[in-house]
Amino acid sequence: xxxxxxxxxxxxxxxxxxxxxxxxxxxxxxxxxxxxxxxxxxxxxxxxxxxxxxxxxxxxxxxxxxxxxxxxxxxxxxxxxxxxxxxxxxxxxxxxxxxxxxxxxxxxxxxxx
Amino acid sequence: xxxxxxxxxxxxxxxxxxxxxxxxxxxxxxxxxxxxxxxxxxxxxxxxxxxxxxxxxxxxxxxxxxxxxxxxxxxxxxxxxxxxxxxxxxxxxxxxxxxxxxxxxxxxxxxxx
Numbered sequence: 001x002x003x004x005x006x007x008x009x010x011x012x013x014x015x016x017x018x019x020x021x022x023x024x025x026x027x028x029x030x031x032x033x034x035x036x037x038x039x040x041x042x043x044x045x046x047x048x049x050x051x052x053x054x055x056x057x058x059x060x061x062x063x064x065x066x067x068x069x070x071x072x073x074x075x076x077x078x079x080x081x082x083x084x085x086x087x088x089x090x091x092x093x094x095x096x097x098x099x100x101x102x103x104x105x106x107x108x109x110x111x112x113x
Numbered sequence: 114x115x116x117x118x119x120x121x122x123x124x125x126x127x128x129x130x131x132x133x134x135x136x137x138x139x140x141x142x143x144x145x146x147x148x149x150x151x152x153x154x155x156x157x158x159x160x161x162x163x164x165x166x167x168x169x170x171x172x173x174x175x176x177x178x179x180x181x182x183x184x185x186x187x188x189x190x191x192x193x194x195x196x197x198x199x200x201x202x203x204x205x206x207x208x209x210x211x212x213x214x215x216x217x218x219x220x221x222x223x224x225x226x
Contacts, residue, residue, distance in 0.1 A: 104156025
């Protein structure tokens with residue numbers, strides 16, 4: 001089996017700060033995703049990537065950038081953190097597209113002071 | 114558009130009771146439907162998956178049946194255990210596109226011993 005590693009597990013930032021979240025997978029999967037999880041709202045897709053150096057916007061991409069420089073890694077940048085923002089960011093990977101099983105990391109919990 | 118509705122925000126049961134979590138969906142065509150489970154401190158993981166070809170899925174004592182007539186995909190388990198306490202997400206994949214997953218808002222299951 002494989003594993004998805006997200007770093008850091010907890011991230012505390014200041015308003016207006018640029019913050020970067022990292023994700024590594026050893027499944028050798030082609031597709032990687034970033035989701036945002038807010039209490040009571042389910043998961044919403046921020047960015048996804050179907051191969052190295054590819055980036056596709058999801059429903060919630062405004063305020064975020066992403067980077068896929070290697071097949072095994074996918075990073076997400078919060079371009080300007082919003083005060084009182086609190087959410088969990090989940091990275092996932094899959095072999096292919098929409099009906100494939102997603103494998104998730106355990107998340108990065110963001111708090112903005 | 115595509116949507117998934119989980120009306121129950123939280124379900125509270127005692128061990129060995131019957132579990133029923135409601136899920137209805139709206140889409141066109143022939144979707145693939147999933148239940149993902151998220152245990153505390155972890156990312157979501159696949160519980161079961163159903164396509165229009167097989168109509169019913171089961172895993173670890175959980176069952177879900179895809180009903181195209183009522184557009185429902187309810188999750189059931191005959192006898193819950195305390196270890197089943199988690200958040201359960203109903204998920205719709207409505208075509209083969211990479212970003213075509215729609216998550217419900219999730220149902221928190223609390224099982225007391």
